[in-house]
Amino acid sequence: MNAPRTTESVWDWPLIAIAALTTVIGLLSISSAGSAFADAYLDNRWYFVQRQAFALAGGVLVGGALLFVSKRSLLAASGLPQWLLTFVLLILVMVPGIGRSVKGAQRWIDLGVVNFQPTELAKLALVLALARFFAGNEGRLRDVAGAAFPAVAWMLPFALCAMWQKDFGTIVLLLGTTAVMSYVAGLEVRWLALAGGLATIPLGLLIAMEPYRVERVLNFTNPFLDADGSGYQVVQGWIALATGGLTGAGLGAGVAQRGFLPEAHTDMLAAVIGEEMGAIGWAIVVALQAGLLYRVFLIAQRSTQLFDILLASGVGALLGAQAVINFAVIGGLMPTKGLVLPLLSYGSSAAFVHVLSLALVLRLDHERRLAALEPALAAPSRALA
Amino acid sequence: MSLEMPPIELPVEPPIEVRRRAVKRVGHVGGIMFLLLAIAGARGVQLALAPDPRTLESAGQTRWVETMLQAERGDILDRDGRRLATTASTPNVFVDPAEVPAGQHATAIDALSRILDRPVGEIAAAFSRTAARYVLVARNVHPSQEVAVRQLDIPGIGIERENRRVYPEEAMAASVIGFVDRDGDGKSGLERRFDDALRGGSLVVQRRRDAQGFSVEDPLDLATRRLSRGDDLHLTIDRTLQRATERSLEKAVTTSGAMAGYAVVLDVKTGEVLALANLPTFNPNLPPLDDGGQRNRAVQDAIEPGSIFKPFTVAAGLEAGVIHRDESMDCEMGGWFVGGSRIGDDHPHGVVSLTEVIKYSSNIASAKIGLKLGTKRFVTKLREFGFGAPTGIELPWEDAGRIRNPDKMRTIELATTSFGQGLTTTPIQLAAALATLANGGQTVTPHLVRRVQDPDGVPEHIHRPAPGRQVVSPEVARDVIHMMESVIEPGGTGTRAAVPGYRVAGKTGTAEKVTNGAYNEARISSFVGVIPAEDPVIAIVVSVDEPTIGSRYGGIVAAPVFAEVAAVAMRHLGVAPSVGVAPQVDPANPETPAASATVQGLTWAGTGWRLPDFRALPMREALASLQGSGLGVELAGSGHVAEQLPLPGSILAPGQPITLVLR
Secondary structure: OOOOOOOOOOOOHHHHHHHHHHHHHHHHHHHHHOHHHHHHHHOOOOHHHHHHHHHHHHHHHHHHHHOOOOHHHHHHHOOHHHHHHHHHHHHHHOOOOOEEEEOOEEEEEEOOOOEEOHHHHHHHHHHHHHHHHHHHOOOOOOOHHHHHHHHHHHHHHHHHHHHHOOOHHHHHHHHHHHHHHHHHHOOOHHHHHHHHHHHHHHHHHHHHHOHHHHHHHHHOOOHHHHOOOOOHHHHHHHHHHHHHOOOOOOOOOOOOOOOOOOOOOOOOHHHHHHHHHHHHHHHHHHHHHHHHHHHHHHHHHHOOOHHHHHHHHHHHHHHHHHHHHHHHHHOOOOOOOOOOOOOOOOOHHHHHHHHHHHHHHHHHHHHHHHHHHOHHHOOOOOOOO | OHHHOOOOOOOOOOHHHHHHHHHHHHHHHHHHHHHHHHHHHHHHHHHHHOOOHHHHHHHHHHOEEEEEEEOOOOOEEOOOOOEEEEEEEEEEEEEOHHHOOHHHHHHHHHHHHHHHOOOHHHHHHHHOOOOOOOEEEEOOOOHHHHHHHHHHOOOOEEEEEEEEEEOOOOOOOHHHHOOEOOOOOEOOHHHHHOHHHHHOOEEEEEEEEOOOOOEOOOOOHHHHHHOOOOOEEEEOOOHHHHHHHHHHHHHHHHHOOOOEEEEEEEEOOOOEEEEEEEEOOOOOOOOOOOOOOOOOHHHHOOEOOHHHHHHHHHHHHHHHOOOOOOOEEEOHHHEEEEOOEEEEOOOOOOEEEHHHHHHOOOHHHHHHHHHHHHHHHHHHHHHHHOOOOOOOOOOOOOOOOEOOOOOOOOHHHHHHHHOOOOOEEOHHHHHHHHHHHHOOOEOOOOEOEEEEEOOOOOEEEEOOOOOOOEOOOHHHHHHHHHHHHHHHOOOOOOHHHOEOOEOOEEEEEEEEEEEOOEEEEEEEEEEEEEEOOOOOOEEEEEEEEOOOOOOOOHHHHOHHHHHHHHHHHHHHHOOOOOOOOOOOOOOOOOOOHHHHHOOOOOEEOOOOEEOOOOOOOEHHHHHHHHOOOOOEEEEEOOOEEEEEEOOOOOEEOOOOEEEEEEO
């Protein structure tokens, strides 16, 4: 327990500052990384920057509103209602005429101004739903029946929809987040180990069924074995990093995004940052992600309520896993997997949802701080705890 | 299965336990995340600072585009510094079809078609190549067209300036100068032989490129300025003589319906080539696609010389002492057998003087001299004259000619060699050998380049004549030249080579052409000669290949060319006539007055040059008067000056460009 101090702020300003700095760096990087492609194919070199800024602004607006929503109201909505709403959206994507396909994957709903990707929302929705469920079953969480089965029941419908949408990155995140939150909630490690062991069987089968996947898994550490094929993206990323060296070519002076590096403004943005801002820029970006995670996990650890702990650690796991996988894929430490870098990469839905998730964490932390300052003013949440 | 076991009633944990454990486990999760993040982050730093060699290799292969920057090519100038080849900056029009806004396509095509005066379809075809980022629409456009294109101001339509090789004299001396291809590589003639010196500095610039291969870095101006311009070539060629030689040769070739013709004018004392003409020729401003026209026959084609070779046989005989200058020779009344083969003379003669052997061009008497010499002595002497070996003239692909091996030479072959059959020589070899006789028996090396000079005017190389070898004694040389004078005298075969006021020594030849190893009806009509005979200044070799109209005798077809060229040369070189009435010669201004009077020079006006009116002048005259002014010259078109910018009377400081539009 932290001793209440009157000088302490009621908001986690370091988290806000880190998030703001990260998004600014993200917008700058996207403006360079995406401009060549946007200029060539969309006739507007600021296309991606504009869309990203729009999504971030939307996130700040809605997230800002959420800062004023009390935890009581949040708890009320975080269970089945928001889960069902998300599920409906996931189903709608699969309805012909509503869902939109990009690059052969049907993942988007056309909202007129923007395309929305419900699987991005689904990740946060699952975190909310699981936090709400576990918090409501506090004391019976070490058990498979009490925690694991229901958790899988919350997760599985989303995962199946993601599978239909060929969004394997989302499946990995849904599984990972569920595992992390179950662990934090108290599930015994042996059950987690068992689940992990069982999960490798279908995963291995899926990989073994397609020769190219076997090749990709075997080759990921050595992309040069197929530098023009499966290793192409990684090799191009490595060239970008090597070209950047320590200090980089300068913002906007990178070449990778000019037709060499696929997904330069999305999955491979950190490689472009590496070319333009050098190893220093890369390290700063990694440090910002680490800082973000540190503040989120710190909030989780400072929390007094299980819901707060779970929500913050779920958000932390969600953001952290994406960052780790993104960096590791660029580094050739993991097979290629399409995941964005939180608050940096281009992706309207992801950017929007990531801002929302941080807003939720900030709000919970805010209430804890208020309670610590003046216990009498704290919103009572005993009803559920 | 464990997953199906019934729910076990566990004691409900106290919340404080649950939360304490949760907080601890958050620490585990966070710790693992930080560890993974640190590993992945360190990996990225490693890839940036200590990259895999294969990464660098792959980057080297794909991320760079190499551009060769080429300095401005040096000029080629005649012996008086008049430009025969120079470099001018000319505008090209290109389009980047993808950059042209869709709505302006039709407008752009129409406008370009109108401005460039080209069919709409042709322009539209260029615009349809949307994948290309650069389509050249027109080269070397008129400055007014350049302005009009710029004023269109349509994105994707651009003007670039290109350094283009310009030959102000067009076809003149083209076979000597040669030409460069579009890449700026010298392809023939001096342009090829002196390519390294002319091209000057070059620089390979590596620039980063995008995936389409286009550089992402800036134009090359800075790098270009650091390159030093190529060396200038100062030739021995005299433009006036060259032009006179070509004009006379062309007249002979045309009127005789010949296939080709060539002529060499050599300074007999220095070996400087004053003129070297080949017909047919070509305009190096429009590089030819085949090599038919650019062949320098005078250097590359070794053929049987025929009768023009006889003076060298006589000289060899005199030098060896097997004959005497006052000796009489029996021409056997036109028929004689050597080793079972019959040798014939066209005009039967009995016993004649040695002079008459040359005058009447007796094969029989020549053969007798050759036989007296024997193969060894004869061939050795011929080699000393330079036959059977390249002269070393600074042109590519020189033919060495061929003399039979003296150890294997049969008697009849020795006999025919004596009158110029069964061996091959090039015109440049004949000119050099003739110059040797005219130079008192001492060899000279024919050459075209007086000096190679760097852009600052410092000579890189000056031709220094190698000391000549004494092939025959001065007396023998003088005697043979004197005997050759008889050819031009009445009754000789070369009377048409006579030049009023001067003594001429020469020899005619009408060689049978060998095709597929057999003599045939085709002839090569030649005349070789020196002037003035008493103290020769120049040697001239003229050959007309396969005349078809009228006489084919060298004395009829080729000798007049000699006479005309020699007359111009004597006047131009200021050689005083020694016979009869002297013509009007102004030694101070040997140029034809008509040509020089029309060129108005530049006048210095304090801050710059006051420009004269160049309009209606031929390009070469305009360039000649701009020479040395320091003014940049931008040329468009070819022919005569039609427009000039700035206008006459304007004052232009050195370094500023003047634009000449030619038509």
